[in-house]
Amino acid sequence: MTFQTQILTLYPDMFPGPLGISLAGRAMEEGKWACLPIHIRDFATDKHRTVDDTPAGGGAGMVLRADILSAAVEHAKAAQPTAPILAMTPRGAPITQARIRELAVGPGVTIICGRFEGFDERLFDAHLEIEQVSMGDIVLSGGEIGALMLLDACIRLLPGVMGATSSGDEESFEQGLLEYPHYTRPNDWEGRMIPEVLRSGDHAKIAAWRKQRAEDDTRLRRPDLWGRYKDARVRPASDVQQKNKD
Structure with a gap:
C-alpha cells in the first residue's frame, strides 16, 4: 500500500524537496509513498488570489483566511477521506514518536502548512478533525519545514524503507529514553x-x-x-x- 501524502501550502515547489533523495527518494521511486502538493492559492476567489488578511483587533502581520483554507481542506478530504489532517503550528501539541508510528501505519496524511501570523481560528472550529501539531518550542517562517520533518519521520518507518526492520527499535524516544551513544573504528x-x-x-x-x-x-x-x-x-x-x- 502506498503512503499517500497531501500538503496544503503556498509553496508547492518545496515538495518533495530533500525527501526526493536518499532513503525517502528511493522509497518514492519504488512507490512506497507519494507526494501531492496542493497550492492554497488555487482556492482563492478573487483575481489577486488573496489567501490572507489583517488580524481582527489589530496587530502586525497577516492571517490565513478560514474560508480559503476550508475550501482547500474539503478538496483534500474528498481526495483522501481516511487520511488524518494535521496543521503545522507552534500553537499545536508537540509531535511524538508514538504519534509518528501511528501515522506511519495508516493510509497517509494531509498536512496544512501555516504562514504569516498563522490560521484564522475558525478553521479549526469548522473542522474539528484537524490535529494541530508542533515540531517543538520554536517558530519557523512557515509550516513547510516542519511538514518535511514530519514526513521524513513517517517515511523512514514504512515497510522496506530502512534496511533492517529492527533499525528503529532502540532509537531515541522509542523506549522513552534517548538512544545510547555509538562508536566505530578506529578503536x-x-x-x-x-x-x-x-x-x-x-x-x-x-x-x-x-x-x-x-x-x-x-x-x-x-x-x-x-x-x-x-x-x-x-x-x-x-x-x-x-x-x-x-
Missing part, C-alpha cells in the same frame, strides 16, 4: 578509546551498558523525558493498561 582516535565493554564480545554486558548510558544521558539531558520514564517504571501494570484504554 583509538587521538587517545580516545572505544569503551572496553563494547569490544568485549559479551552481549549481556553490552546491553546493560547501553541501557545504563541511555538512562544516564536522558536524566542529564532531558529531565522531562526522564521524569515520564521513571513514572512509567513505577506505575502498576493495571494503571498502564487502564490509561491505554482511556
